[in-house]
Amino acid sequence: MAYATNTTIAALAERIRSAKRVLVTTHQKPDGDAMGSVLAVVRAARAVGVAAEGWLVGPCEGNLLSFAGDDPVVLVEPRNPTMPHGAFDLAVVVDTGAWAQLEILAPWLRAMAPNVVGLDHHARGDEVASERVVEVRRGSCTALLVDLVDALGVPLSHGGDARGRGSIAEALYLGLATDTGWFRFSNARAAEFALAARLVEAGVDKDAMYQLIEQSSSAARVKLQGCALSSLAFVRDGSIAVMRLTTADFEATGASIEEGSGIVNMPMEIALVRASVLAVEDAAAGVVKLSFRSKPAGPDGGFIDVNELAARFGGGGHVHAAGARLKGTLDEVVARVRAAVER
Numbered sequence: 102m103a104y105a106t107n108t109t110i111a112a113l114a115e116r117i118r119s120a121k122r123v124l125v126t127t128h129q130k131p132d133g134d135a136m137g138s139v140l141a142v143v144r145a146a147r148a149v150g151v152a153a154e155g156w157l158v159g160p161c162e163g164n165l166l167s168f169a170g171d172d173p174v175v176l177v178e179p180r181n182p183t184m185p186h187g188a189f190d191l192a193v194v195v196d197t198g199a200w201a202q203l204e205i206l207a208p209w210l211r212a213m214a215p216n217v218v219g220l221d222h223h224a225r226g227d228e229v230a231s232e233r234v235v236e237v238r239r240g241s242c243t244a245l246l247v248d249l250v251d252a253l254g255v256p257l258s259h260g261g262d263a264r265g266r267g268s269i270a271e272a273l274y275l276g277l278a279t280d281t282g283w284f285r286f287s288n289a290r291a292a293e294f295a296l297a298a299r300l301v302e303a304g305v306d307k308d309a310m311y312q313l314i315e316q317s318s319s320a321a322r323v324k325l326q327g328c329a330l331s332s333l334a335f336v337r338d339g340s341i342a343v344m345r346l347t348t349a350d351f352e353a354t355g356a357s358i359e360e361g362s363g364i365v366n367m368p369m370e371i372a373l374v375r376a377s378v379l380a381v382e383d384a385a386a387g388v389v390k391l392s393f394r395s396k397p398a399g400p401d402g403g404f405i406d407v408n409e410l411a412a413r414f415g416g417g418g419h420v421h422a423a424g425a426r427l428k429g430t431l432d433e434v435v436a437r438v439r440a441a442v443e444r
């Protein structure tokens with residue numbers, strides 16, 4: 102069966118309303134839209150008197166997790182997973198419909214069929230949910246979920262404190278703002294701006310949210326970005342950026358390894374760059390961690406498959422984001438990467 106809508110929002114609202122205990126989940130490593138989507142469904146279900154819990158498979162950035170507030174959200178550690186226990190009579194899967202993104206909870210969800218429903222805005226997915234609404238034109242999954250909240254008859258301001266924290270509107274805005282790149286991407290259309298207006302009207306503190314999500318780095322992280330950028334080099338006529346971070350860089354800046362995440366994306370600001378590689382030295386473990394990123398297909402339809410590139414170093418991932426770990430010194434590994442992409 103194609104990954105397409107096979108029911109209505111009204112029918113899904115009725116499934117939630119008539120359930121006793123609902124589990125809401127999303128893809129592993131939740132981003133802003135995944136987190137916002139789970140929180141919006143949990144808050145709306147609880148507002149109509151249905152017990153609901155959010156189950157997230159980490160890792161999950163602390164700033165995102167802080168949006169959960171007092172809501173019942175379980176963070177599953179992939180290395181030591183807790184599985185759902187007790188009697189749930191409905192599972193709602195949001196912002197994904199792909200088994201590959203649900204790995205740890207997949208066996209539990211398979212056992213729950215046919216009591217799994219889905220709401221998503223991605224083009225591809227599997228038979229995870231027996232009943233689902235899939236609308237790829239929505240700028241975020243939360244831009245679809247607002248229809249579910251409306252169908253349940255819950256006001257968007259529900260659950261919020263005086264500053265709008267903890268409301269359904271806040272959860273919807275979290276997904277809408279992050280998935281549209283704060284309304285810069287092409288998926289921010291008239292409907293997304295109209296929804297933003299509704300959410301701000303419902304009490305969302307958009308400036309506080311922007312600061313919490315986009316302006317909350319440590320000074321150490323920004324200094325570490327400086328170290329990486331000062332090592333910036335190019336291969337293949339400037340189309341591939343290569344950066345490196347040494348153990349000494351981490352010591353000098355005081356940044357943790359986790360604070361290095363995302364730095365690989367910085368060279369993507371450069372027009373000519375199609376892919377970026379960051380090599381991070383872990384002297385204690387005697388390995389170098391490689392992160393690969395590439396841009397989606399350009400006007401000519403061409404793109405660099407970094408999954409294939411990472412596979413040459415025993416790693417893997419996705420077409421536009423992948424990683425690998427290699428033994429050796431930083432110089433050796435960077436030389437090998439440069440040689441591999443040169444070809």
Ligand SMILES: [Mn+2]
Nearest residue numbers: 134196242280
């Ligand atoms: Mn999304």
